[in-house]
Amino acid sequence: MEKERCNWAWSLKPGIYQDYHDHAWGIPVHDDWRHYEFLLMECLSCGLSFELMLRKQEVFRKCFADFDFEQVAHFSETDIERILNTEGMIRSRRKVEAMISNAACFIKVRHEFGSFDRYIWSFSQGKTLVYKSHQIEVPVRNELSDRVAKDLRRRGFKYVGTVITYSHLQAIGIINDHQRCCFRYEEINRMADIEFRP
Numbered sequence: 001m002e003k004e005r006c007n008w009a010w011s012l013k014p015g016i017y018q019d020y021h022d023h024a025w026g027i028p029v030h031d032d033w034r035h036y037e038f039l040l041m042e043c044l045s046c047g048l049s050f051e052l053m054l055r056k057q058e059v060f061r062k063c064f065a066d067f068d069f070e071q072v073a074h075f076s077e078t079d080i081e082r083i084l085n086t087e088g089m090i091r092s093r094r095k096v097e098a099m100i101s102n103a104a105c106f107i108k109v110r111h112e113f114g115s116f117d118r119y120i121w122s123f124s125q126g127k128t129l130v131y132k133s134h135q136i137e138v139p140v141r142n143e144l145s146d147r148v149a150k151d152l153r154r155r156g157f158k159y160v161g162t163v164i165t166y167s168h169l170q171a172i173g174i175i176n177d178h179q180r181c182c183f184r185y186e187e188i189n190r191m192a193d194i195e196f197r198p
Contacts, residue, residue, distance in 0.1 A: 003183045016054045026184060028128055028173030028192050032116045035172065037067040040099055042168045043159035044090060050167070059088040062100065072103035098158035100167045105156045121174065123148050128192035138177050141166045145184055 009021035028072055029035055041053045041060065053060075063083040065071035077084075081095050090096075106116055113119040123144060131142075145166035152160040160168075169175045173192060178185040 004181045005184075006177075006179045006182045017051050020054055022184065025171055026173050026176055026178055026188050028188075029171075030117050030121075032110065033067055033069070034071045035116045035120065036179050037102070038171050039102065039106070040064060040067065040166060042164050043099065043102060044095055044169065045167075046159045046161075046164055048090070053080075056088060056090070059086060062086065063089055063096075069103040069106045072100055073107055075100045075103075085186075095159065102157050104158075109155060120148070120172070123151075124174050124195070126193060127195040128176050128188070129197055130189065130194050133196045133198055134175075134177050135180055140168070144175070145169055 003022075005018075005021060009018055029038060041050075041057065044060065045053045055149060061067060063086050080096055080100070082095065084093060106183065109116050109119045115124070129144070141162040142172035145162045148169065149160050149162040153167065166175075170177050173188065176188050176192065176194070178188060
């Protein structure tokens with residue numbers, strides 16, 4: 001019997017996007033390397049579809065040292081040229097340079113807070129937030145994403161507008177926006193320390 005899924009995933013044919021919904025989207029992330037991977041892909045998705053990001057994930061992995069932010073932060077002009085000439089890579093110098101800059105900002109956050117995980121989860125006091133109103137209509141941003149995006153930008157991060165940041169908070173499990181009918185909704189609530197909000 002077919003599992004119930006969120007409306008946006010229900011109509012998808014089995015494949016990379018449905019797999020992302022079923023096995024990654026919304027699961028609480030607490031590993032800094034995974035945090036950087038998710039953040040990099042969200043930032044690169046600006047103006048593009050996230051499905052495209054998923055299809056290019058292995059290209060990004062190759063270009064950005066298996067998402068090792070310590071290495072990426074020290075990338076040179078030679079690395080930028082290598083990335084831009086990698087088959088299948090997004091040909092945006094500005095975005096590539098921003099991902100390198102973001103890696104340096106990421107490291108600064110780790111030095112200040114002990115980990116990026118501790119920093120990003122501090123905005124929800126370590127809770128996964130479940131908004132009752134989002135069962136009616138899921139927003140593209142909210143007060144929390146406004147606040148996080150503002151702080152990220154203050155720290156020098158690029159391509160972190162409130163819409164991108166909201167999507168990121170959903171992806172890493174700070175906000176559980178799976179629909180109540182979706183099989184992942186209760187699964188994620190059981191694995192997380194949740195707080196219900198209006």
